[in-house]
Amino acid sequence: MPIKTPTVTFFHPPAVYDFRERPGFFGPISDVVPSSPIFEMYPVGLTSLADYLERHGYGTQIVNLAHKMLRDEDYSVESEIRRCRSSYVGIDLHWLPHAHGAIEIAKLVKEFHPDVPVILGGMSATYYHDELIEYPAVDYVIRGDSAEQPLVELVQALDGNGDLSSVPNLTYIDDDGAVVVNPLSWVPDSLDYTALPSYTYVIRSVMKYGGLQKVLPYQGWLESPVTMLLTSRGCSLNCVHCGGSNTCYRETFGRDRPAIRSAEKLADDVRSITSFSNGPIMVVNDIRIGGRETALTFLEYVEDIETSNEFVFELFWPGDREFYEAIDDAVSSWRLEFSPEGYSPTVRQHLGKFNGSLEEMETSMAEAYESGCESIDLFFLIGLPEQTPEEVLETVEYCDHLLDRFAGRTLKPFIAPLAPFLDPGSPGFENPEEYGYKTFCETFEDHRQQLLEPSWARILSYETEWMSREEIVAVTYEASRRLNEVKYKHGLIDEETFDSVNDRIEASETIVEEIERIAEKPPDQRELQLENLQEELVTDGSFSICGDNELETSWQNTGLKDAKTLAKLAVKIAATDLRQRMFG
Numbered sequence: 001m002p003i004k005t006p007t008v009t010f011f012h013p014p015a016v017y018d019f020r021e022r023p024g025f026f027g028p029i030s031d032v033v034p035s036s037p038i039f040e041m042y043p044v045g046l047t048s049l050a051d052y053l054e055r056h057g058y059g060t061q062i063v064n065l066a067h068k069m070l071r072d073e074d075y076s077v078e079s080e081i082r083r084c085r086s087s088y089v090g091i092d093l094h095w096l097p098h099a100h101g102a103i104e105i106a107k108l109v110k111e112f113h114p115d116v117p118v119i120l121g122g123m124s125a126t127y128y129h130d131e132l133i134e135y136p137a138v139d140y141v142i143r144g145d146s147a148e149q150p151l152v153e154l155v156q157a158l159d160g161n162g163d164l165s166s167v168p169n170l171t172y173i174d175d176d177g178a179v180v181v182n183p184l185s186w187v188p189d190s191l192d193y194t195a196l197p198s199y200t201y202v203i204r205s206v207m208k209y210g211g212l213q214k215v216l217p218y219q220g221w222l223e224s225p226v227t228m229l230l231t232s233r234g235c236s237l238n239c240v241h242c243g244g245s246n247t248c249y250r251e252t253f254g255r256d257r258p259a260i261r262s263a264e265k266l267a268d269d270v271r272s273i274t275s276f277s278n279g280p281i282m283v284v285n286d287i288r289i290g291g292r293e294t295a296l297t298f299l300e301y302v303e304d305i306e307t308s309n310e311f312v313f314e315l316f317w318p319g320d321r322e323f324y325e326a327i328d329d330a331v332s333s334w335r336l337e338f339s340p341e342g343y344s345p346t347v348r349q350h351l352g353k354f355n356g357s358l359e360e361m362e363t364s365m366a367e368a369y370e371s372g373c374e375s376i377d378l379f380f381l382i383g384l385p386e387q388t389p390e391e392v393l394e395t396v397e398y399c400d401h402l403l404d405r406f407a408g409r410t411l412k413p414f415i416a417p418l419a420p421f422l423d424p425g426s427p428g429f430e431n432p433e434e435y436g437y438k439t440f441c442e443t444f445e446d447h448r449q450q451l452l453e454p455s456w457a458r459i460l461s462y463e464t465e466w467m468s469r470e471e472i473v474a475v476t477y478e479a480s481r482r483l484n485e486v487k488y489k490h491g492l493i494d495e496e497t498f499d500s501v502n503d504r505i506e507a508s509e510t511i512v513e514e515i516e517r518i519a520e521k522p523p524d525q526r527e528l529q530l531e532n533l534q535e536e537l538v539t540d541g542s543f544s545i546c547g548d549n550e551l552e553t554s555w556q557n558t559g560l561k562d563a564k565t566l567a568k569l570a571v572k573i574a575a576t577d578l579r580q581r582m583f584g
Contacts (some may be wrong), residue, residue, distance in 0.1 A: 002175055003057055005059070005085045005086060006059040006060050006061040006086050006209065006535075007053070007058040007059050007060065007086060007087050007088065008050075008053055008058060008059075008060045008086055008087070008088045008089070008153065009060070009061050009063060009084050009086040009088075009089055009090070009153065009501065010046055010049070010050060010060065010061070010062045010063065010089075010090040010323060010516060011063050011065050011081070011089060011090070011091050011105050011109075012040075012042035012046065012062065012063070012064045012065055012066055012067075012091075012092055013035065013066060013091060013092075013098050013101030013102045013104070013105045014039070014040065014066035014069055014070075014098075014101045014102055014272075015038050015066075015098055015100065015451060016038070016041045016067065016098040016100045016101060016283055016451050016452065017077075017101045017104035018102055018104070019038055019069075020069065020073060022455075023450070024452075024454055024455075025454060025455045025456060025508075025511050025512070025515060026038075026456050026459075027419075027455070027456035027457070027508060027512070028416055028417060028419070028456070028476065028480070028508075028545040029097075029417070029419040029459075030421050031455050031545055032418045033413070036067070036070060036474060038066050038068065038070055039095060039097050039098060040064060040066035040067040040069075040070055040217075041217050042062070042064055042066075042092060042217060043092055043094040043122065043195070044197035044217075044228055044230060045094070045147075045196070045197070045230075045531065046062055046092055047062070047195070047197040047198040047199070047201050048148060048194050048196045048197055048198055049090070049147060049148055049151055049196055049340075049359050050062055050150035050198070050201050050205070051194070051195045051198035051200075051201035052149075052151070052152065052194050052195075052579075053148075053152060053155065054201065054204075056152045056460060058152070058155055059066070059208070060205070061086070061204075061205055061207065061208075061209050061214070061215075062214065062215045063080065063107070063214045064214060064215060065077055065080065065105065066101070066216070067213070067216055067217075068080070068213060068214065071213065075090065077105070077108065078108060078112075081105070081108045081109055081112055081113075082480050083508075084109075084112075084113065084116075086116070086119075087116065087119070087158075088116065088117050088119060088155060088158065089095060089113075089116055089118050089119065090120075090121065090151070091106055091108050091109075091118065091119070091120050092107055092120075092121065092122050092125075093120050093122045093124045093125040093132070094121075094122030094123050094124060094125070095122070095123070095124060096124040096243075096421050096423070096424065096447055097420060097421070097451065098124070099124070099444060099447045099448040099451060100448050100451045100452065101138065102120065103135060103448060105287040106118045106120070106135065106137035106138055106508060107137045109137065110137045112134070116395075117140060117158060118137055118138055118139050118140070119139065119140045119141070119142060119154065120132055120138055120140070120142070121142040121143075121147045121149070121520075122139050122554060123145065123150070123243060123244070123253075123425075124243075124424070124444075124492070125141050125142075125143070126141075126143040126144060126145075126252055126253060126524055127243070127424045127425050128180065128424070128443075128444035129141040129143050129171040129181070130171065130181070131443060131444045131445070132171075132444060133171050133172065133179055133563070139172065139173075140154060140170060140171070140172050141170070141171040142154065142169055142170060142171075142461075143169045143170075143171060143184055143232045143253075144169045144184055144186060144187060144253055144254065145187075145234065145249070145253050145255065145259075146186065146187065146188050146191075147169065147231060148193075148194050148346060149168070149186050149193075150168045150169040150170060150186050153166070153168065154165045154167045154573060160451065164180075164182075165180065165182065166182075167182060168182060168183065168184070168185040168186035168195055169182065169183075169184050169185065169186050170182045184253070184254040187253070187255055187259075188259055189257070189258065189259050189260075190259060190260060190261075190262070191230070191232070191233060191261040191265070192261060192262050192264075192265045193198060194495065195269075196230050196261060196269075197228060197230060198402075199227065199276065200272060202215050203276065224279065225277050225279040226279055226280050226281075226282060227273045227277055227279060227280075227281050227282065228282045228284050228391055229266055229269050229270070229273075229281060229282065229283045230261065230283070230284050230285065231260070231261055231266065231284065231285045231286075231287045231289065231290060232258040232259060232260050232261065232289050232290060232558045233255070233258065233259045234246075234249045234255045234257065234258035234259055235249060235251070235255070235256060235258060235285070235289070235352075235553070236314060236352075237352025237353060237425060238290055238352050238353045239350070239351045239353060239426075239427075240350040240384070240385055240426065240427045240428045240435050241342075241352065241381070241383070241384065241423060241426050241428050242352075242423055242426050243423025243424060243425045243426050243429075244423075245352070245425070245426055245427060246352075247427055247430075248423075248425035248426060248427075249478075251267075251425070252425050258285075258289050258290070260289070260290035260291075260294065261290075262294070263294050263297040263298035263300075263301055264301065265296075266287075266301075267298060267301035267305065268296050268308060268535075270301075270302055270305055271305060271337075273309070274305070274307045274309055277309070278309060279310075280307070280308065280309065280310040280311070280312050281309050281310070281311050281312070282312045282314070283311060283312065283313045283314060284314055285314060285316075286313075286314060286315050286316040286317070287313065288315075288316075288317075288319075288323075289316070290350055292323075295323070295326075296323075296326055298329040299327060299329070299331075300326075300330070301327045302330040302331060303329055303330040303331075305333070307331065307333075308332050308333075309333075310331075310332075310333040310334065310335070310374075311327070311331045311333070311334045312334070312335050312336075312337060313327065313334065313335075313336050313337070314336075314337045314339075315336055315337065315338055315352045316352070316354070317353065317354060317356070317365070318354070318356065318360050318361055318363070318364030319336075319364055320364070320367065321367045321370075321371060324368045324371035324373065325370070325371050325372075325455045327371070327372075327373075328371050328372035328373075333374060334372070334374065335373060335374050335375040335376065335377070335410075336368055336373055336375075336376045336377070337376075337377045337379070338354065338361065338365070338376060338377070338378050338379070339353050339354065339378075339379040339496040340353065340354040340358070340361060340378070340379075340380065340385050341353065341354070341379065341380055342380070342381070342387060342391075342392055342395075343358075343380065343383045343391060343395035343398050344386075344387075344391050344394070345357075346386045347384050347385065347386050347387045347391060347567070350384065350435065351384070351387070358398075362405065363409075365402075365406065366406075369406065369409050374410060375410035375411070375412065376409075376410070376411050376412070376413065377412050377413075378399070378402070378411065378412065378413040379413075379414050379415075380395050380399075380413070380414065380415040380416075380417075381415075381416065381417070381418050382415065382416065382417045382418065382475060382479065383417055383418035383419070383422075383462070383464065383467070383472050384418065384464075385428065385435045385436045385437070385464060385466075386436065386466060387464070387466055387467065388407060388466045388467065389467060389471055389478075390475075392415075392475045392479050393475070393478065393479055393482065395415060395479065396415065396479050396482045396483050396486060398495070398568065399413040399483060400484055400486045400489075400490075402454060403471045403486065403490040403492075404490075407490070412492060413486075413487075414483075414506045415476075415479050415480065416476070416545070417460070417476045419456060419459075419460055420450075420451070420459045420460055420461065421441065421447060421450075421460075421461040421462075422437060422439060422455060422461055422462040424447075428462075436464050436465035436466065437455075437462050437463075437464055438462060438463050438464070439462050439463075440460075440462065440463075441461040441463050445554075446567060447461065453517075454515050454519070454530050455471075455512055455513070455515040455516070455519075456512075457469060457470070457473040457512050457516070458515075458519070460472065460473070470563045473512060475527070476483075476545070477505050477508060477509050477545070480501070480505055480545035481484065481502065481505050484498060484501045484502060484505070484545075485498075495544045497509055501545065505545060506543065507547070511533075511560065514532070514533065515530070518530055518533070544568055
């Protein structure tokens with residue numbers, strides 16, 4: 001049972017609020033992330049915001065509405081929001097696929113609690129802040145990639161201990177009805193000022209308010225937990241399709257260079273994670289963005305920790321033998337994630353990651369395996385500049401070549417569409433003609449309405465000079481079918497998985513065709529026929545173009561620590577919390 005009412009409740013919305021009733025076929029838009037197509041995983045920065053507020057005296061709670069809705073078909077979001085007694089409500093709008101859900105949740109908060117301020121934040125909220133503030137259900141938007149301090153100052157101001165005009169990064173409407181955009185002045189160059197992410201906050205929150213299911217990040221996490229180290233905010237690369245590109249960070253977030261988390265703090269994060277989890281630790285964003293020495297120093301610290309957790313390192317460019325050997329010295333088990341994204345040089349020239357030769361990448365892969373790497377995940381995208389259907393299928397042939405070359409090693413290739421949106425703020429979105437994109441959405445409301453289309457083929461917000469939307473959809477399924485055959489040929493999947501994926505692809509193609517046929521009907525007939533199709537349009541991954549949990553099946557994951565260890569940790573966290581409240 002809760003011991004007090006939190007000052008701030010953070011609601012994480014589903015992509016589409018009424019997805020349980022609305023006919024919709026989301027297809028493979030979330031195949032290479034842990035979430036379902038409802039994108040129930042909340043940004044890890046939400047735990048940092050909550051923790052930072054608590055360290056400044058404000059109780060907080062995270063409620064993952066999307067996860068609760070997926071887990072329980074009878075779960076009532078309206079009842080959850082009606083019961084909320086917090087003074088302030090925060091809603092994350094980090095990823096644009098939450099455009100519909102975020103606004104609908106804000107409307108519900110205002111319906112039940114008209115006087116409670118609603119605060120939005122995140123990357124997408126930052127980009128569209130001037131449009132979002134015009135929605136009646138949105139009171140404040142905090143801009144920037146580091147909202148912790150601005151949010152504290154906003155709550156202080158709303159409590160009467162400051163002035164709104166002095167809150168950094170804030171967009172709001174003043175008493176005269178004018179939109180006010182405060183300077184984007186809080187752009188920290190280090191991430192050492194906060195816990196990022198704060199897993200101890202999650203444990204503390206469950207102890208204070210109960211409701212473990214409310215704060216879980218995504219379906220299946222409790223059984224197979226994967227944790228994360230966030231090494232930086234911002235990026236030094238400039239991939240044409242990415243809303244986290246260098247130019248977007250500079251022009252939208254006021255960040256000229258990445259903010260780095262120090263090796264010491266990252267090592268502390270590892271100690272925190274290993275106190276409760278035996279599962280894999282994802283090192284997100286290439287740790288070398290902070291400099292090679294920072295990366296090597298971090299690995300030295302990890303070696304001293306002597307953890308048995310598996311580490312998964314995301315790399316943006318090839319590593320060398322010295323770097324890989326340092327990883328192998330530091331951890332007992334490790335794997336890599338490479339994202340060349342495009343196969344041909346003409347496509348990769350538009351990408352910041354792995355834009356050298358494929359030979360360089362293959363040499364790096366060989367050195368990684370020789371140094372002790374247990375597995376490499378390889379990611380390719382569909383929908384890039386100068387990419388043709390033929391190039392996409394050649395990518396599958398290249399995967400076949402790699403599996404031949406590295407026979408006996410664990411190598412898992414994936415291919416997926418750039419979906420559902422071309423990121424606002426990306427070079428391709430800002431200058432579509434230069435990069436051969438044609439966009440169907442420009443404003444926030446455009447994207448919000450696009451999510452209500454009945455098929456991912458119609459939700460897709462772009463096409464290119466080289467592929468129409470229809471061709472992107474068609475080649476996605478054909479490439480997936482061929483890659484499924486390649487995986488089966490090389491023993492990456494068993495016959496049951498092979499048959500299951502083939503069946504899913506065939507069913508997906510049939511449903512896309514059926515929805516296109518229905519879409520040509522008059523509106524009254526269209527709605528009725530889509531409703532009749534609703535039972536087939538499930539959101540649980542049944543139309544994924546790869547095997548169930550294929551990304552994680554070979555990860556070493558023995559779950560959370562035993563109950564006794566977790567209980568001791570909870571007591572330790574509670575004692576630390578009490579000391580901080582008593583002595584500051």
